[in-house]
Amino acid sequence: MTISAAFRAEFSLADLVRSAGWEARLAPLGDEDIARMQACAATVAKELAADKPIYGLTQGFGPLVLFEAESELEQGDSLISHLGSAQGEPLPPEVCRLVVWLRLNSMRKGFSAVSPEFWQRLADAWNAGFVPAIPRHGTVSASGDLQPLAHAALSHTGVGEAWVRNADGQWETRPAGEALAALGLRPFVWPVREALAFVNGTGVGLALALVNQRSALALVRAAALLTGRINGLLGANPEHYQPGLGIARGQAGQLRAAGWIRAELPAGAERDQARPLQEPYSLRCAPQVLGAVLDQLDFAGELLRREANGCTDNPIVFEDAILHGGNFHAMPVGFASEQTGLALHSAAYLSERQLGLLVSPVTNGDLPPMLTPRPGRGAGLAGVQLSATSFVSRIRQLAYPASLTTLPTNGWNQDHVPMALNGANSVAEALDLGWLVIGSLGVTVAQLTSMLGKSTEVPGPWARLAEISPPLEADRPLAAEVRAARDVLRAVAGDLLAADDGSSAGRPERESQG
Numbered sequence: 001m002t003i004s005a006a007f008r009a010e011f012s013l014a015d016l017v018r019s020a021g022w023e024a025r026l027a028p029l030g031d032e033d034i035a036r037m038q039a040c041a042a043t044v045a046k047e048l049a050a051d052k053p054i055y056g057l058t059q060g061f062g063p064l065v066l067f068e069a070e071s072e073l074e075q076g077d078s079l080i081s082h083l084g085s086a087q088g089e090p091l092p093p094e095v096c097r098l099v100v101w102l103r104l105n106s107m108r109k110g111f112s113a114v115s116p117e118f119w120q121r122l123a124d125a126w127n128a129g130f131v132p133a134i135p136r137h138g139t140v141s142a143s144g145d146l147q148p149l150a151h152a153a154l155s156h157t158g159v160g161e162a163w164v165r166n167a168d169g170q171w172e173t174r175p176a177g178e179a180l181a182a183l184g185l186r187p188f189v190w191p192v193r194e195a196l197a198f199v200n201g202t203g204v205g206l207a208l209a210l211v212n213q214r215s216a217l218a219l220v221r222a223a224a225l226l227t228g229r230i231n232g233l234l235g236a237n238p239e240h241y242q243p244g245l246g247i248a249r250g251q252a253g254q255l256r257a258a259g260w261i262r263a264e265l266p267a268g269a270e271r272d273q274a275r276p277l278q279e280p281y282s283l284r285c286a287p288q289v290l291g292a293v294l295d296q297l298d299f300a301g302e303l304l305r306r307e308a309n310g311c312t313d314n315p316i317v318f319e320d321a322i323l324h325g326g327n328f329h330a331m332p333v334g335f336a337s338e339q340t341g342l343a344l345h346s347a348a349y350l351s352e353r354q355l356g357l358l359v360s361p362v363t364n365g366d367l368p369p370m371l372t373p374r375p376g377r378g379a380g381l382a383g384v385q386l387s388a389t390s391f392v393s394r395i396r397q398l399a400y401p402a403s404l405t406t407l408p409t410n411g412w413n414q415d416h417v418p419m420a421l422n423g424a425n426s427v428a429e430a431l432d433l434g435w436l437v438i439g440s441l442g443v444t445v446a447q448l449t450s451m452l453g454k455s456t457e458v459p460g461p462w463a464r465l466a467e468i469s470p471p472l473e474a475d476r477p478l479a480a481e482v483r484a485a486r487d488v489l490r491a492v493a494g495d496l497l498a499a500d501d502g503s504s505a506g507r508p509e510r511e512s513q514g
Contacts, residue, residue: 010309011105011305011308011309012305013210013213013214013301013304013305014501016098016210016305016308017098017210017211017214019101020094020097020098020101020102022094022097022129025127026101026104026123026126026127028120028123029108029116029119029120029123033108033110033116034116036109036110037108037110037114037115037116037119038116039110039317040110040111040112040113040114040317041113041115043317043320043321043322044113044193044317044322047322052322076189076190076191076192076193076194076195076196077189077190079150079190079192079195079196079199080150080153080154080157080190080195080199081150081154083146083147083149083150083199084147084150084151084154084159084160085138085147086134086135086136086137086138086139086147086148086150086151087135087137087138088135088136088137088138089135089136090133090134090135090136090161090163090173091134091135091136091148091204091207091208092211093131093133093163093171094211095134095207095208095211096131096132096133096134096152096163096207097126097131098207098210098211099132099134099148099149099152099203099204099207100122100126100131100132100152100203101126102201102203102206102207102308103149103152103197103198103201103203104119104122104123104126105308105309106197106201106203106310106311106312106313107119107194107197107198107313109311110317111311111313111316111317111318112193112197112311112313112316112317113193113196113197113317114193114194114197115191115193115194118191118194119194121188122156122188124185125156125180125183125185125188128183128184128185129183130156130162130179130180130183130185131162131163131164132151132152132155132156132160132161132162132163132176133151133155133160133161133162133163133173133176134148134149134151134152134155134204135147135148135151136148136421136425137422137425139204139205139421140406140407140409140414140417140418140419141202141205141329141330141333141334141417141418141419141420141421141422142328142329142330142409142410142414142416142417142418143200143314143328143329143410143414144199144200144201144202144203144312144314144328144330145199145201145202145203145204145205145330145420145421146199146200148204148421149198149199149201149203149204150199152198152204153188153190153195153198153199154176155176156176156180156187156188156190157176157187157188157189157190158175158176158177158180158187159176159177160175160176161173161174161175161176161179162174162175162176162179162180163179164179164182196313196314197313200312200313200314200328201312201313201328202307202312202328202330202332202333202420203312204421205330205333205334205337205420205421205423205424206304206307206308206330206333206420208337208421208424208425208427208428209300209304209333209336209337209340209420209424209427210304210308211428212337212340212424212427212428212431213297213300213301213304213336213340214497215431215435216293216297216340216343216344216347216427216431216434217294217297217301217497218490218493218494218497219344219347219348219431219434219435219438219490219493220257220290220293220294220297220344220347221260221493221496221497222438222489222490222492222493223286223290223347223350223351223438224257224260224261224264224286224290225260225264225460225461225489225492225493225496226351226354226438226441226442226445226489227261227264227283227286227290227354228241228260228261228262228263228264228265229264229445229460229462230283230354230357230358230445230448231261231264231265231269231279231283232264232265232266232269233445233448233449233452233454234272234275234364234365235269235270235271235272235274235275236271236272236275236279236283237271237275237276237277237278237279237284238262238265238269238270238271239271240278240279240283240284240285240286240287241258241261241262241265241286241287242258242262243255243258243259243262245258245287246258246287246291251288251291251292251295252291252294252295253290253291253292253293253294253295253298254287254288254291254292255287255291256291256294257286257287257290257291257294258287258291260290260496261286261287264460266458274365275365280353280357280363281353282350282353282354282356282357283354283357286350289346289347289350290347290350292343292346293343293344293346293347296339296340296342296343297339297340297343299339300335300336300337300339300340300343301336303332303333303335303336304332304333304336306332307332307333307336310327311327312327312328312330313327313328314326314327314328329416329418330418330420330421331403331418331420333418333420333424334402334403334418334419334420334423335403337402337420337423337424337427338399338401338402338403338423338427340427341395341398341399341401341423341426341427341430342399342401344395344399344427344430344431344434345392345395345396345399345430345434347434348391348392348395348430348433348434348437348438349392349395351437351438351440351441352388352389352391352392352437352440352441354441355381355384355385355388355437355440355441355444356385358371358444358445358448359371359380359381359382359385359444364448367448367451367452368380368451370382370385371444371447371448371451371472372472372475373451373471373472373473374474378472378474378475379475380447380472380475381443381444381447381472381478383478384440384443384444384478384482385440387436387440387479387482388436388437388440388441391433391434391436391437391440392433392437394430394433395430395433395434398426398427398429398430398433399426399427399430400426401423402418402419402420402422402423402426403418403419403423405419405422406418406419435486435490436482436483436486438485438486438489438490439482439483439484439485439486439487439489440482440485442461442465442469442482442485442486442488442489443465443468443469443478443481443482443485445462445465446462446465446466446468446469446485447469447471447472449462449465449466450466450470450471451471460492461488461489461492464488465485465488468481468484468485468488469481469484469485
């Protein structure tokens with residue numbers, strides 16, 4: 001059987017994340033899977049019999065490719081051992097689970113020299129719920145995310161740590177050997193072919209970038225939700241969100257964002273004559289800003305989707321030949337992460353500017369400054385605005401492109417590196433802060449609602465926000481209210497996006513074919 005581009009199992013972005021969910025299961029290898037994988041192994045065996053040099057099998061790793069190697073088991077152990085140098089807090093358990101799923105999906109395609117028996121054992125461990133705890137720092141993402149993936153491989157051998165749920169259902173780390181034993185699993189021994197296929201890939205930065213992209217989409221959805229609510233409360237000009245503007249311009253994201261905002265406007269909404277014909281840009285241009293963010297996130301998502309559906313190993317088998325190349329270089333993932341970071345900054349900044357609009361009498365309809373009912377004696381939302389400003393400033397630092405920090409390493413070998421996981425880590429932190437900006441605006445909207453005496457009995461999260469953040473009869477610490485508002489808005493935005501995807505947040509996970 002010839003391994004070629006003819007086989008290409010494609011997953012959508014939503015399916016990729018859903019397929020690695022906690023209730024998902026990888027289906028056993030089918031006859032076609034096994035045939036592809038065996039054909040790959042046969043090609044490797046033929047090349048070895050002909051004394052052809054093969055990276056990692058007959059030769060050493062990286063700049064040590066000049067030197068010959070002998071034992072597959074010794075090479076496999078050496079590979080994952082010498083790369084066990086990653087550091088830092090482990091990535092979240094859902095990201096770690098997705099990492100292993102992505103590697104299994106890649107190895108299943110038949111381009112990698114992986115035995116069906118070993119693949120199935122890895123898949124069985126994944127199905128049983130074994131989740132390696134993968135450190136987040138220490139890779140340049142050039143020859144794949146070598147160090148974090150090596151730690152994932154080491155965890156399967158009983159070295160390092162794994163994620164487990166405690167008696168309260170909370171995630172915590174335990175020694176990997178204990179986690180394997182608790183699931184009735186034996187520690188793995190990694191032959192070099194399987195070890196090389198597992199660590200040579202973009203799976204760690206890719207998994208985190210996928211989760212980041214989905215979170216950023218939800219953040220934009222929440223920002224649009226809040227924009228519509230603010231406009232309705234203030235009686236701002238609803239013309240700003242009419243579809244004709246988007247049709248005239250021809251930008252898909254703008255049309256989509258405007259539709260989300262319109263959905264939150266009261267029926268028959270009209271401009272309050274006390275409001276300006278044209279609102280400040282944070283309201284008037286919200287469809288243009290959020291729409292541009294959506295378009296960039298869609299573009300980044302398509303890059304990530306293609307990467308997740310492809311093979312990022314080295315070497316690979318293609319049309320009965322072994323090809324040595326650089327598919328593990330994570331530049332596509334790096335650029336997609338950077339674009340996600342730059343885009344989410346604009347969405348978070350827009351929400352922070354809307355917060356600024358609401359706490360200023362110049363733009364909030366002559367309401368008290370900082371929306372305090374006791375100006376002078378009370379400071380209202382002054383602290384919330386200051387913190388939101390700090391969050392946006394920090395997001396700007398974190399959104400600096402990691403690809404501009406590249407450094408050559410690994411002797412003469414890795415002289416161009418993408419730093420993709422570094423970038424994805426920064427974007428993940430930026431998203432945490434971006435959601436706090438959304439929570440800050442949510443608290444502000446709750447205070448605006450109560451100050452205007454407007455009803456919270458409308459569809460959406462507004463009644464819940466009113467419960468979370470009751471009127472400020474006296475100043476109080478608002479940090480916990482900001483976090484609670486964030487959680488409500490994130491959940492609502494996720495449900496709305498799931499509905500847009502034609503899926504349901506409560507739908508059982510389907511069996512993944514990988």
